[in-house]
Amino acid sequence: MNKNELSEEEMRIWHLWKGSFHRIFGRVIKDMSEHTGLSEGDYGVLDRLVLLGDGSLRQQELADSMNWDKSRLSHHLTRMEKRGLVTRKPLDTDRGVLVLITPAGRSVLDDARPIVSKAIREHFLDQLTEQDIESIAKLAERTRTKSSAAPLP
Amino acid sequence: MNKNELSEEEMRIWHLWKGSFHRIFGRVIKDMSEHTGLSEGDYGVLDRLVLLGDGSLRQQELADSMNWDKSRLSHHLTRMEKRGLVTRKPLDTDRGVLVLITPAGRSVLDDARPIVSKAIREHFLDQLTEQDIESIAKLAERTRTKSSAAPLP
DNA sequence: CGCGTTTGGTTGACATATCAACCACTTCGG
DNA sequence: CCGAAGTGGTTGATATGTCAACCAAACGCG
Numbered sequence: 001m002n003k004n005e006l007s008e009e010e011m012r013i014w015h016l017w018k019g020s021f022h023r024i025f026g027r028v029i030k031d032m033s034e035h036t037g038l039s040e041g042d043y044g045v046l047d048r049l050v051l052l053g054d055g056s057l058r059q060q061e062l063a064d065s066m067n068w069d070k071s072r073l074s075h076h077l078t079r080m081e082k083r084g085l086v087t088r089k090p091l092d093t094d095r096g097v098l099v100l101i102t103p104a105g106r107s108v109l110d111d112a113r114p115i116v117s118k119a120i121r122e123h124f125l126d127q128l129t130e131q132d133i134e135s136i137a138k139l140a141e142r143t144r145t146k147s148s149a150a151p152l153p
Numbered sequence: 154m155n156k157n158e159l160s161e162e163e164m165r166i167w168h169l170w171k172g173s174f175h176r177i178f179g180r181v182i183k184d185m186s187e188h189t190g191l192s193e194g195d196y197g198v199l200d201r202l203v204l205l206g207d208g209s210l211r212q213q214e215l216a217d218s219m220n221w222d223k224s225r226l227s228h229h230l231t232r233m234e235k236r237g238l239v240t241r242k243p244l245d246t247d248r249g250v251l252v253l254i255t256p257a258g259r260s261v262l263d264d265a266r267p268i269v270s271k272a273i274r275e276h277f278l279d280q281l282t283e284q285d286i287e288s289i290a291k292l293a294e295r296t297r298t299k300s301s302a303a304p305l306p
Numbered sequence: 307c308g309c310g311t312t313t314g315g316t317t318g319a320c321a322t323a324t325c326a327a328c329c330a331c332t333t334c335g336g
Numbered sequence: 337c338c339g340a341a342g343t344g345g346t347t348g349a350t351a352t353g354t355c356a357a358c359c360a361a362a363c364g365c366g
Contacts, residue, residue, distance in 0.1 A: 006273060013289055014273050017174075022220075059315070060313085060314060060315085068353095071317085072354075074316060075316090075353080078316090095315085095360075114158075118157045121157065125163055127292060128292070131284065135284055136173070137166070140169035140172060224326090229323095247344090250345070
């Protein structure tokens with residue numbers, strides 16, 4: 001018998017977990033995008049520009065804070081720039097680029113915030129027990145970094 | 154004060170949950186795709202063809218079982234067909250289409266199974282406590298269907 | 307100096323996801 | 337029989353994600 005095979009019960013947990021995430025997350029994103037036209041990525045960018053940089057961030061910092069690679073962010077910003085949500089400005093101090101939220105971007109973000117909050121509360125937070133919250137926090141902690149306990153050399 | 158605004162703590166839980174999912178899920182998919190060249194969708198299709206239909210399923214049933222719309226599946230099958238993983242055959246009984254796994258597809262699936270199982274165990278199951286499992290199951294149950302308690306007419 | 311490496315970004319190609327339009331055929335209510 | 341609505345799929349356009357290649361400036365050091 002293969003020690004790697006998953007039992008019915010193990011597969012069930014995996015699928016329940018995956019399914020719950022997609023359902024809940026999908027509902028939140030759908031509520032937001034239907035009301036504001038923003039995608040998840042759009043919201044993440046605008047939100048961080050304001051919260052982390054008071055309206056602007058250097059591109060690499062933004063990428064790091066989103067866990068996106070530079071290519072993905074570059075493509076995404078190109079699209080957002082085309083829609084007038086952000087602008088890019090080369091820095092003279094160094095060879096970086098500063099990403100700035102536009103007034104239009106700020107306005108859309110302000111519209112989106114309460115909708116996102118409401119959606120997260122409704123579809124996610126309101127469904128959680130105290131025990132769920134504890135589980136979520138601890139699982140996040142346990143999986144934060146690759147827990148590859150390297151054996152001694 | 155806006156009753157909808159999320160507290161620091163509430164946002165933290167949301168981000169922890171989202172982050173854990175992406176980390177864990179990403180690790181599983183990465184392990185699989187690096188070793189077998191299959192995407193998540195590819196695996197889902199092949200897996201269901203074998204488990205649910207002993208090698209073939211009608212396209213609509215496959216779509217339903219994956220929670221995909223017909224368009225998404227149609228595009229995906231076109232790509233998989235091009236790679237020789239599946240074939241499509243029109244039914245004569247009715248206007249549907251039968252999707253069949255090819256020998257090549259079956260072989261790739263057989264290679265993938267132990268890798269996927271190992272990855273799910275390592276990155277997910279081994280990180281769970283009994284309490285986590287209970288939480289996951291109950292949250293899935295609570296969010297299964299849109300809990301929109303329709304008022305009496 | 308002078309060459310290799312790193313840093314910060316862009317670009318093109320291709321895979322995947324979503325949406326709406328289309329199509330052929332069936333079903334059903336007059 | 338007619339026409340409206342449904343079924344099972346395809347298609348094209350566009351958005352998003354990933355990967356590798358490229359580029360120019362900055363740095364590290366012999």
